[in-house]
Amino acid sequence: MAEKKSDRTRAAILAAARERFGAEGYERATIRSIAADAAIDPAMVMRYYGSKEKLFAAAAEFDVRLPDFGDIPLESLGEVLVRHFLARWEADDSLRVLLRTAVTNEVAVQRMREIFAAQLEPTLRRHAVDSPAVRAGLVSTQMLGFALWRYILELPPIVTMPADEVVFWLGPTLTRYLTEPSPSQV
Amino acid sequence: MAEKKSDRTRAAILAAARERFGAEGYERATIRSIAADAAIDPAMVMRYYGSKEKLFAAAAEFDVRLPDFGDIPLESLGEVLVRHFLARWEADDSLRVLLRTAVTNEVAVQRMREIFAAQLEPTLRRHAVDSPAVRAGLVSTQMLGFALWRYILELPPIVTMPADEVVFWLGPTLTRYLTEPSPSQV
DNA sequence: GGCAAAAGTCAACAGCTGTTGGCATATGCT
DNA sequence: AGCATATGCCAACAGCTGTTGACTTTTGCC
Numbered sequence: 370m371a372e373k374k375s376d377r378t379r380a381a382i383l384a385a386a387r388e389r390f391g392a393e394g395y396e397r398a399t400i401r402s403i404a405a406d407a408a409i410d411p412a413m414v415m416r417y418y419g420s421k422e423k424l425f426a427a428a429a430e431f432d433v434r435l436p437d438f439g440d441i442p443l444e445s446l447g448e449v450l451v452r453h454f455l456a457r458w459e460a461d462d463s464l465r466v467l468l469r470t471a472v473t474n475e476v477a478v479q480r481m482r483e484i485f486a487a488q489l490e491p492t493l494r495r496h497a498v499d500s501p502a503v504r505a506g507l508v509s510t511q512m513l514g515f516a517l518w519r520y521i522l523e524l525p526p527i528v529t530m531p532a533d534e535v536v537f538w539l540g541p542t543l544t545r546y547l548t549e550p551s552p553s554q555v
Numbered sequence: 556m557a558e559k560k561s562d563r564t565r566a567a568i569l570a571a572a573r574e575r576f577g578a579e580g581y582e583r584a585t586i587r588s589i590a591a592d593a594a595i596d597p598a599m600v601m602r603y604y605g606s607k608e609k610l611f612a613a614a615a616e617f618d619v620r621l622p623d624f625g626d627i628p629l630e631s632l633g634e635v636l637v638r639h640f641l642a643r644w645e646a647d648d649s650l651r652v653l654l655r656t657a658v659t660n661e662v663a664v665q666r667m668r669e670i671f672a673a674q675l676e677p678t679l680r681r682h683a684v685d686s687p688a689v690r691a692g693l694v695s696t697q698m699l700g701f702a703l704w705r706y707i708l709e710l711p712p713i714v715t716m717p718a719d720e721v722v723f724w725l726g727p728t729l730t731r732y733l734t735e736p737s738p739s740q741v
Numbered sequence: 742g743g744c745a746a747a748a749g750t751c752a753a754c755a756g757c758t759g760t761t762g763g764c765a766t767a768t769g770c771t
Numbered sequence: 772a773g774c775a776t777a778t779g780c781c782a783a784c785a786g787c788t789g790t791t792g793a794c795t796t797t798t799g800c801c
Contacts, residue, residue, distance in 0.1 A: 375778065394659040396582035400759065410780050415760060471708060472658045473580040478708055486710055506704065506712040507724055514700015518692065522657060522664055524672055526692040537738045538693055542728050552723045561748065586789065596750055601790060748797070757788070768777070 379417050381407040386428040391466040395425060395474045425470070429477060431463040435488050439495050446496070447508075447543030451536050454512050458520065465520050468513070485509035493547065500551050507546040511539060565603050567593040572614040577652040581611060581660045611656070615663060617649040621674050629682050633694075633729030637722050640698050644706065651706050654699070671695035679733065686737050693732040697725060 385406035389398035400421055404411040418424040441449055458464050467484075471477040486505055493501040515535070518527040530538075571592035575584035586607055590597040604610040627635055644650050653670075657663040672691055679687040701721070704713040716724075 378778085394582075396580075397659060399757085401757090411759085412761080412781085413779065416778085421759065469658055472655050473583060481708055482710060500712075503712045503716070506710050506716075509710065510700040510704050510713060511697055511728070512700070513703055514696040514698070517699055517703060518696050522667060524668060524692050524695065526686075526689045527696065530689070530692075534738055538732065538735075541731065542697070545727065546724065549724075552720055564748085585787085587787090595748095597789085598751085598791080599749065602748085607789065743801090745800090746798085748795105750795070751793090752791105753793105754791075755789100758786080759784105760786105761784075762782095764779105764781080766777105766779070768775105770775090771773090 375417075378407065378409055378413065382409070382414055382417060382424070383428060386424050387462055387466055390425060390428050391462040391469055393469075394472075395470040395477070400424070422476070425474070426476060429463060429467050429470070429480060431461070435492055438492050443496050443498070443547055444544060446547055447545075448536055448540035450508065450512070450543055451539045452532070454516075455532055455535060458516055464516070468516060469521060481513075485513065496547075498547060503551070504546055508543050511542055511546070515539060561603075564593065564595055564599065568595070568600055568603060568610070569614060572610050573648055573652055576611060576614050577648040577655060579655075580658075581656040581663075586610070608662070611660070612662060615649060615653050615656070615666060617647070621678055624678050625681050629684070629733055630730060632682070632733055633731075634722055634726035636694065636698070636729055637725045638718070640702075641718055641721060644702055650702070654702060655707060667699075671699065682733075684733060689737070690732055694729050697728055697732070701725060 382403065385403045386398070389403050389406065392398075400414050401411050403424075404414050407414075414424060418427060436453070438446060438449060467477050467481055471481045486502070486509065489505040489508060490501050493505055498504060515527065518524045519530075568589065571589045572584070575589050575592065578584075586600050587597050589610075590600050593600075600610060604613060622639070624632060624635060653663050653667055657667045672688070672695065675691040675694060676687050679690055684690055701713065704710045705716075
């Protein structure tokens, strides 16, 4: 409790940054606009976070660790993953920040790969499937494609789809990507 | 053949614009850099295209019409769509331009919706499936998610996947989105 | 060759950007 | 109380952006 005041404005800056980055992407979100949202001077942002890049890194920072899905049978892992990611996306806007900026920002791309590939692949490896990297990639394509249309591009039927229906459609897709034998290699 | 010289530089500008927009997105691609690539003066870009927005609109302009898939049985339409979109993506970089910029540019978003929803939905409607909008949306999530990882975020196993394997994995997914009966509505 | 129009060049503008240093104010300790 | 320190604000910088207008060169027609 050494410094309480500064912590509050630090948090205000971070919250404003997340919102702006998530809504407008990296380039359009200006330090001035973020500072205005947080009702402080732009210079404060620099004092606390050093640079725009570092502020962004802080805004996109969050716990990426997947829970341990080791004891879940492979046949129902698809459904579990859909529910988990959906809850993740809707909990806060860190992932939206990441997706919106990953398209132009290299740091964001790498963190995205980290989450979807580096995190998912070991989980699958624990289930002893073959070519886990490919399967993790396939799962990522479906999950991220869904998130893109639902949260960024906002296609009406996808935006309004209730969680249960999302699971109904996407669950079996993921399950297939996890269980279907790989095509024979040449 | 009234003005040949100008047509050539017009085309050079457009080509450079497509490359820059596709590689860096709307904001990072500057008129000055595009002009430099085309080896002309930035003022020429303005003379020929009026503004950056209009140049972008021209760069993202292309024929979005899907061929007539009316006589293809619904069961194999998934596979056909995968092959068609894959060929489309790889033919030129208009779609990459669109995807990279759709995340921050409203014009690009609308054109994206136009392609994937407005174009795909009538095609499905012709096959007399129920809730064509939802099905078109689901197909879009899988296709665009795949494109995102393959062409923008560049996840290794997805980038290197040969076309036949893409069809093997994604084809049945789309087919299911097109043929599976909708969940009962509450 | 002479000349109008097209094509291209140059320099500058106004506005916005991230970033910096100096200065005022409030805070908290002794 | 007094004072060091943390917190905040202001004004300005250098650089880049899209865009503009005046100027020069080239082209094509009579």
